[in-house]
Amino acid sequence: MVSIIIAESSLELVPKELWHHNAVTSYCRKMDKRPSEILLDNSWHFGAMKGMKNEIKRGRPDIVHFCLLEACTIPLYEEDELSVYVHTIDDLVIEVGRRVRLPKSYHRFAGLMEKLYSDGKVTADGQTLLSLSEMTFSELVDEINPDRVIGLSSDGKPSSYEEAAKACTDESCLVVGGFPKGEFEDSTRKRLDSILSVDQSPLEAHVVVARTLYEFEKTIFM
Template identity: 55%
Template sequence: MVSLILAESSLELIPTELKSHPSVVSHAQKLGKIPSEILLDNSWHYAAMKGISNEIKRGRPDIAHFSILEATTIPLFFQNKIKLFVHTINDKVISFGENVHVPKSYHRFAGLIEKLFQEKSVMVENNELLSLKDQSFSELIKQINPSNIIGLSTTGKQSTFEKIGSGLNDDSCIVVGGFQKGHFSDSIKNKVTNLFSVGNTSLEAHVVVSRMLYEYEKTIFM
């Protein structure tokens, strides 16, 4: 089963140092929640986020949402031929159960992830749909134990989705950045077997996920 990791994803609750910022407090009040219960989102918290550590990689939960939808609404996922993990910027890992249907509405998705961050698990009729645990990228790789790890980045060796897809096997792991700007940290790059670039310009994460998985699908179903 191929594994897909959305690495260093922009998914986190409001950090302690921003909880009292006016933009955060105001947004939380509108949602009827306290600041520590809501996702950091630069659409609402841009003023609060100015100057925080690793700013360019944070506050974009929509990137993970789009990418998760791309990965969980395709034949590969429905036939249990792919395992999805979301590794966050703060070294937490979300695992997905079989045939999980993630909300297409962003607001419902945000509510689901906020609940997951607080409760660590989302259950429906004794089936665990989502789970969250503290885990570094290297620890996740050790758990998966893939035969090869393919990273996709503009800093990698030039290739194409088709060439990469044709070289994948059931024990491969694909790594895509779940952030808006910047590059993989050294802790990610050091674990990647092969780092490839699939174009001269940067593509959004959900586009990379959809095209990469489609090329792999072609090797199985066509």
């Protein structure tokens, strides 16, 4: 089964050092939640995020939402031929269960992620839909144990979607960055067997996910 990791994803709860910032407290009053219970989102917390460490790669949980919708609504996933993982910027890992129907609405998705952070897992009818655990990217790769790990990044070797898909076997792992700007950290890069650039221009992560998985589907089903 091929795997995909949305790596270093811009998905996290509001860090403690921002809890008392006006941008955070006003949002919490509106949502009737505590700062420790909400996702960091630069749409609402831009003022609080200014100057924070690694600012350009944080506060975009919508990127994860788009990527998961692309990965979890295709035949490859529906036929249990795809395992989906989210590795976050603060070294947590979300494992997506089989045939999970994720909310199309971002507001509902954010609520689901906040529940996952609170409870550690989301279940329905005895099935674990989402689970959360502390794990580095390297530890996740060890757990998946793929035959090859292929990173997709604009600074990689020039390739195409078709060539990237053909480089995969059904035991390979694709890695796409789940952040708005920047590159993979060295700790991630050292676990990648190759890094490919599938387009001449930088593209949004969900586009790379959708097009690459479609090309891989063609090698399986067509």
